[in-house]
Amino acid sequence: MRDKHKAALDEIIARVNQLFIGELTEGDKLLYVNNAIKGKLLECETLIEQAVNNTKEQFGNSPDLDARILDAVMDALSAFTSMSRQALESERIRAEIKSILLGPGRLYELLRQQRSPSVSDA
Template sequence: MNPLQDKEKALLAEIIERVNGLFEGGISEGDKLVYVNGVIKGKLLENETLVQQAGSNSKEQFANSPDLGEALLHAIMDALEVHSSMSNQALGSERVRDGMKHTLLGPGQLYELLRAKAEQRGAMR
């Protein structure tokens, strides 16, 4: 593994470690990681105010910005609304579910990733 992949793996492990104590219930590490590092971070990266503040402030100044807290709250609300809407559409439409299945099996490489995971587990036995 190259140093960049090692660093990325270490950062993901640190994120998982930090969010494990935040959420309760039967939420998988994968769900926590996708929610925090994918969905919420993605929403925050779209926020132009935060982009401008990060560009002109130190990390400490940025961390203390009241705009960051407000943007985080809005990102959480937006994610809830968007994911609820998408889930409701998927639950109510066979066409949407079929489209998702074809996307996951095509460019999403679901089969290939599951196959690799199965092979990796087989090698561990």
């Protein structure tokens, strides 16, 4: 199951890399498509109903899907812009983000895991 999940993420990354240009990391692109956009679409009752009651091809041809993707893009822009603006304007919010990243976000531990085991901590 883990290999299937990794293969799906690898395919998403490869395909999204072909879509966007500019100073964007693979992580930026993956977060945008696989989390922000897909997350919004997964909340849509209309799309849930259509997925349950149609073939994948029929679902893919739905004008509702196209409209909801556009809505999700606009919602993501609004949400990320709002959160970024708030974080830029508030030292308290940045401090809390730092606390979350160092606590449950496990930033320190994950960064240490990025280092190859053959490299010393010198």
